[in-house]
Each structure stands twice: as structure tokens, then as C-alpha cells.
Amino acid sequence: MLPAMPPPVRITVGQEPRSYGVEVGEGLGGLLWALLDRHGISSRRVVVSTAPIWRLVEPALQVPAGTDPVLVPDGERFKLLSNVARIHDGLLKAGADRGTTVVAVGGGVLGDTAGFAAATYMRGIPLVHVPTTLVAQVDSAIGGKVGVNHPLAKNLIGAFHPPRVVIVDPSLLATLARREFRAGLYEVIKYAIIASGALFATVAQSLSALLSRDPGVLIPVIAECCHIKARIVTADEFETGQRRLLNLGHTVGHALESVTKYRRFRHGEAVGYGIVCAARMAEARGALTSEQADAIARLVAQLGPVPPVGDLSSSDVLETIRYDKKVVDGRLHFVLPTGIGAAVVVDDVTSAEIERALACLGLRPGP
Ligand SMILES: NC(=O)c1ccc[n+]([C@@H]2O[C@H](COP(=O)([O-])OP(=O)(O)OC[C@H]3O[C@@H](n4cnc5c(N)ncnc54)[C@H](O)[C@@H]3O)[C@@H](O)[C@H]2O)c1
Ligand SMILES: [Zn+2]
Secondary structure (H helix, E strand, O other), X not given: OOOOXXXXXXXXXOOOOOOEEEEEOOOHHHHHHXXXXXOOOOOOEEEEEEHHHHHHHHHHOOOOOOOOOEEEOOOHHHOOHHHHHHHHHXXXXXXXXXXXXXXXXXOHHHHHHHHHHHHHHHHOOOEEEEEOOHHHHHHHOOOOEEEEEEOOEEEEEEEEOOOOEEEEOHHHHHHOOHHHHHHHHHHHHHHHHHHOHHHHHHHHHOHHHHHXXXXXXXXXXXXXXXXXXXXXXXXXXXXXXXXHHHHOOHHHHHHHHHHOOOOOOOHHHHHHHHHHHHHHHHHHHOOOOHHHHHHHHHHHHHOOOOOOOXXXXXXXXXXXXXXXXXXXXXXXXXXXXXXXXXXXXXXXXOHHHHHHHHHHHOOEOOO
């Protein structure tokens, strides 16, 4: 007999009257339409997805026979206004009006793009996220940030458009490529370091079960990440304070992605390097013990092979960091762990500190 699955976890994000629910549970996709009914989502719904994602996940979703989704090209290089326009076209063709709900089925790219289309169609129509990657389930589907890239800058064009509900079904991850799955685990480690020593210990102790997507480990880990993100964005909806902690590893991570023209790393892999860099900086400042910094570096390394950085120059990375959009009022805000389960935002890091930490990662000094 199969073990009974735990009941779904229900999490509330935000404050009334703009709060919404996140439901996490194995097989929830198979109840999708009924769940949306239960959440009071209007019955006029348009599914937005990409052809490769829809082909894989549609069999696991309860949608009415004959559902005709709006499908847009797949991938980060299509996370552009042109895809938003395609979704608007599809919504118009489907006769969508202000009472129609966009049901976004896909990873972070699709969710951000369809979310922005929903935010702008008729000045905003309701949105539901059905995330299908680990990154989307633990991160991008929660928090209300939607948007697309400008050819010259990532995520430059966007809005805050919180969903009405988020349905997280970890069984949808079964078809996800190993590398994509591992990329999401770096974000899981990020949550653990900023907010939960217990989550860090679970990931470290159950890594092989997690990597094999054992639902007994995977579901509580995803639910815990959703809890952490929900707590943080509820406290700071528009990213003026605590929400910045979610950028742990992202300043250096984004710079590594940028200097390699977004071709070498999955986003999470670059964040993995960024997390270790932040840990080494915190260690050098005495904010983190060497044992803690080593434990972080070890867990990141255990997630598996990542593309090398030995050919990259630390001064190129530093240069890119200076242009990072997190430079607020000319000051660079950096998230540093102060323990395993706690972090702070500082604004006084020096180039020399960053360079020393980049050297620990193996980047070559100088231009
Ligand atoms: N809005 C936010 O707060 C937020 C937070 C984090 C990341 N993001 C954004 O998310 C994006 C990255 O998201 P991502 O990592 O999910 O990448 P992605 O959406 O490109 O998905 C990665 C790949 O997985 C495939 N895929 C999706 N679901 C699948 C499934 N169930 N089975 C098999 N393959 C599947 C996709 O086709 C794609 O090729 C970035 O654009 C980033 O800016 C946004
Ligand atoms: Zn990220």
C-alpha cells in the first residue's frame, strides 16, 4: 500500500484585504479547477503556458476538456514584451474581460511574463500561479513581483501584481531536468541561511533523498520555503527592509550571470557561488565562525557540479556589481549571514572585501 500523503499545507501571504493563499500538497494539480472554485476564482479562466511545459504537465492537471491554453515561446530569452503582447492577443481572442483570471502554468519565466500580462491587460485582471519548477514553487510564484527583461537589462520592466492563489504541487517537478531541480535547491539553501537553521540541517542531513525528490522530504522542504517567503513578503511587501534578505547571494550571483552573458550558469548556480562569497565575507568580518562558513560552502558544494569560475576576473565581476540595481543612493547593499538561520543587510562592504572573497571562490585577480 502507498503511504498516505500528508494533507495540503495552507499559507497566507500579505494582509487583508489583499492577502492570498498558497496551498502546497502532492497531487493538488489533479484538483486544480475544484481548488480554484473553492478559492472563489471566477469561472472564466484562461490558461497561459509554454508548449513544452504544457505537454508535460497537462496530464497531471484537472482542467476542463477542450481547454485551449495561450502558449508562448519557452525560455529566458523570450522573457520579453513581445511575449506579453502574445498573451494579450490570446486573452483578447479568448474574449477575456476584467473578470477573467489568468492561470499561469510554468516556471519563473512563464509566471513572471504571464503575471505581467495579467497586471497590464485592462489595467489588471486576476492571476493564479501554478508553478512547475522548484525555483517557481519556492520563490517566484510568491510575492507579487511580475515582469520581463529589457534587451539591455534583466527584469527591468515589471509591476507588483499579487496572485489570487498559488497552487504548489511538488509532483509536477517529476519531469524537471536534474540541473533545473538542483538550481532551485540553491534558493532553498538561501532561505535556510537567512531564516532557518532547522531547514539547513534538514537539507544537509537529507540531501540524497532531496536530490531524488523523495516526496517525504521534498514536500515539507518546499512548504517551509513558502512559509519563509510568505513571512518575509508579508512583513515587507514593497522591498524596503527585510525583503532585501532574499537577495543573499544575488549581488555576486547576478554579476557572475552578467559577465558570462547569461549563458554559463543557471541562475541558482550563480547564486550558489554568491552565497559562498557572502559567507566568506561574513567570516572575514568575524560575523560568522569558520565552522559556519565552511558548513555553508560544503552544503553548496554537495549539491553537485557547477560551471567553473577560474577563468573569470574578479575586477570584471566588481565592475558589474557597481552597476547592479541594488546600488541604492550610491551605496551597495549586501546581505551577509550572521549565523545559520540569520542574516543582515549591510551597506559598508569594500571592494577589497569582495575581491578577497571572490579569490576564495577561485576567480583570478585583476582584469
Ligand atoms: N518574481 C519573482 O519574485 C522571481 C523570483 C525568482 C526568480 N524569478 C524569475 O524566474 C526565472 C527563472 O525561473 P525558472 O528557474 O523556473 O526557469 P524557467 O521558467 O526558464 O524554467 C526552466 C526550464 O524548465 C522547464 N520546465 C518548467 N517546468 C517544467 C516541468 N514541470 N518539467 C520539465 N521541465 C519544466 C522550462 O521549459 C524551462 O526550460 C527568472 O526569469 C527569474 O528572474 C522571479
Ligand atoms: Zn534567485
